[in-house]
Amino acid sequence: MTGWLGALVLSATVLLVAMTIVAYLTWIERKVAARFQNRIGPYQVGVPHGWLQPLADVLKLIVKEDITPRSADPLLFNLAPVMVVAPALIGFAFIPLAPGLAVVDHPYSYLFFTAFASLTLLGIFAAGWSSNNKYALLSALRMVAMVASYEIPLLLTLLVPAVFAGSFRLTDVVEAQRGLWFIAAPVVGQVAFLVFLVCALAEGNKVPLDLIEAESELIAAYNVEYSGIKFALFYAGEYAHTLAICALAATVFLGGYLGPAFLPGVVWLLLKILVLFLGVLWIRWSLLRVRIDQALRLNWMVLLPIALVNLLAAAWWVARS
């Protein structure tokens, strides 16, 4: 679609659909987690299996009292939720939905996506610092150490599909998978995907690497002083970030919108995202939490060397063939 109006309509549609999916990801998570734990999950709100639960949650959070602590830094405190949600939403603009169809189809869209995804770090740190609360501060400190560390292997593994495709445009990366999904690339693809998965868990603050939000030690950590709509933004931001990462993984490792023709490409993309999300849920609800020094050791001693070697192997493989 060309023209300002077309772009506006497309981005509005993508945003709306993405936010609805984010809301229903919370429902999926609660149902799946409940099944892991031998219980049922949301049931009452919206008679068959509580499918109106996300709506109820959003309504509840909107009408709650919005408290700003007196000693909190007002600018950062109010800006932090926006800084957490906006980059994840911006990321949706770059995901190609069909051949040539993306809200932003830029030659460097891949780089832009990863750049924006890292901005949530600033938002979380702003939240932790401006709350003027020791628990939030501890969480912010942990987060800076951990997320910044895990960025490096994340980016190194994300370079592998770019190397295979020979381009930083996400549409090109998807088109290059017409023959073989990059995850199926012998050894290099699988290693890249696994390392990416671990780093994505760290970036998205999911158990086993959710130290910065360690509820049992830091009691909801960086968002401990937030209530009402700001808390809703953090909550939604976490799921939006997860959705964005899953979307990216589906695009660069699992072939994006590619799939047999009996379903439109967008539906294939959504199915792949769903599969990835369920995988993340499965890991999250089964494993315990790692300690900060163990997490950092894992990153620097294990993931970084593997990601480096993997990238070199991918480059060698591409140069050879």
Added chain:
Amino acid sequence: MPAAEVVGALGTRFSATPYALGVELHATALLEAARALRDAHGYRYYVLASAIERKETIEVVHAVRHPDTHDTIFLKAALAKDALEIDSLAYVWSGAEWHEREVFDLFGVRFRGHPDLRRILMPDEYEGHPLRKDFPMDTPWGYRPAKTEPAP
């Protein structure tokens, strides 16, 4: 050593009289007897400290045990109610630290040489010693919050 021998040894060295659960000592002999029990006789495991209020005295009781034979011996020392001070055993057995704080909190017995003698169960600024017989069940004293609380 079985308990009878230990009781006998303590009796001769510290003029301790035996009773049902252990020995009764004079308050001044308590620290030396405790050290002897731990080092010479091997009673290295600490069990409890308590106090019993009688008509004229408050008896401070420490119970220690031999880890291998599971033999438990009670050391009891009587203090006059107007002189409630006794040596602390916190440096002989670490476990005595909290138990002695509890006896101080609930009975008002001061332990000389205790590393950190303050109230443990009641709030720090509480007045009165609840387990004394003259402390009424329906106390008129309520809880008074501290004047300054550290921020979380």
Added chain:
Amino acid sequence: MSAPIEVVEREFGELALNMGPQHPSTHGVLRLILHLSGETVVKADPSIGYLHRGVEKLSEHLAYDQLAPVYERDDYLAPTANSHAYCLAVEALGKIEVPPRGRWMRAFVAEWQRVSSHLVWLGTLGLDLGGALGGGTTLYMHCFREREKILDLLEELTGTRYHTNMNMIGGCRYDLDGAMAAKSVALSAEIARALPELHALAGDTGIFRERTEGVGVITKDLALSLGVTGPTLRASGFPTDIRTAAPYDAYPELRFEIPVRQAGDALARYQVRMDEIAISLRLVDAIVEGLPPGPLFSRKPIKNPKATKLPAGETYVAVESPRGELGFHLVSDGTAKPLRLKINAPSFANLQAVPHLLPGGLVADVVAILGSLDPVMGDVDR
């Protein structure tokens, strides 16, 4: 509006963090004042007494027969152990005989409550280590699913799930008939089958081992000097169990192993308690099998509960509660009310280790250590 907030600048780089009485992981109302340097704990100062209800003072004002249910509220995860110890103390002082069936029934409920208490410990340890938003809750839900079945059995036996009011001076109140005995045997088999699943969620995972291995090591000397008891003591290498060292009730006639580990860290305490669950499940089967016939209690119907007098004297009797040695030091002056009743709470002794164990570890280790010590604040504060 109150005065403006003062900001106090400190020179040294220590952060004083208050893990206050309300916290998801302090196992009740425990206040820990932690001094942190970065993520490392420099000093830990526990502050207890938030659940102090004055049970010992109350003991001096109620009659002996009235007191047995009062103590069940102390260690509220294994309530019968408290009243069990109390009844044993009174019976020792008053030279009251308990008939064999009464003794065996007491042991039956005690062992089931040991399993139930350890299941709570494991579930809450999962919550501490894994967080309520992750795998910890899964472990928690699975443990509590098993525990609900135990509580149903206890409800059928005694009428209530927890504070069973089972023990009385001279025996116990509720009896096991054929159907309930069969249910107990079936339930112990069912829980034994569920144990590998709990292992798989907890101790067999690499993350659990990493979080608990070498964390919170209690050396042998420290264990003796502090007076830690129960699984904490057995994990530091001492095979001390009140059930074999100073046997009471049915235990002289029962054969069971005592799990011991040498490492003294949180992982060792985990392993000891998991072994104890399996051993207790076998014990309840043995108790059901060997239950002797006869009356449950030995005293004639009590006309005036306030008239029971005990001879003057002093006694100390302990039982092995799931947390360790729960002892009652009972002093009587010949009247119908105790002169002094001191409860030697196992969690009180175990919690004393906290200022020694926490420094040097990270904040994440605080919850692991607290969880592995398994304190119950009702027991600590009484």
